Amino acid sequence: MANSSQATARRKARVRRSIQARAYGKPRLSVHRSSKQIYAQIIDDAKGATLVAASSIEKDQRSALKTGANVDAAKAVGKLIAERAVQAGIKEVVFDRGSYMYHGRVKALADGAREGGLDF
Template identity: 70%
Template sequence: MAEYISSTERRKARVRRALRAAANGRARLSVHRSSKQIYAQIIDDTHGRTLAQASSLEKDLREKLKTGADIEAAKVVGKLIAERAIAAGVKEVVFDRGAFIYHGRIKALADAAREGGLDF
């Protein structure tokens, strides 16, 4: 029997398939947003390892931010993930937005990561 796959899962798979084709060995900047928080990871898919991560749940950010669910939080997380990626030796990445539209908090995080020194 065929298994039902949601449109969100299909969109995420389509984005990841295109990223694998375009990656050329670069690490992946994966972003997830929930209704209350935003998360980012730098993932090395060749070794299956997370090289750096940042989220609005971190203690120092929770104290600084009003909420983890706004554009300001996304900008702070974007700058933080860029700092940590560069410290881990990663400058070039491919941006994995998952099933999320490149708009709002996702776009703010990507722009802040670019300003922080990541190239994608």
């Protein structure tokens, strides 16, 4: 039986393969969550560059939110990254949940990004 880190790496690779198969040149909205914060970035894999980023650790987010580790914080980060992406001219992305299940904070971030104007 594989240990936890190997299983996480396999799950992340499986999700990444399926994203690359259906991306068709679209940038990728990647999510990372820790026990205290949540981070999101839009990445252009062809260039290997981050186009837009947002997180709950930013100063304006820290003052507005009680904590960076709840659904409300994730939704706010989703709206913030969508706002920044629209300003940068990005409308369509593919969602990369990484090795995380699509529920809770990850789902709230995706819903916030959709409300903010991103299409995926």
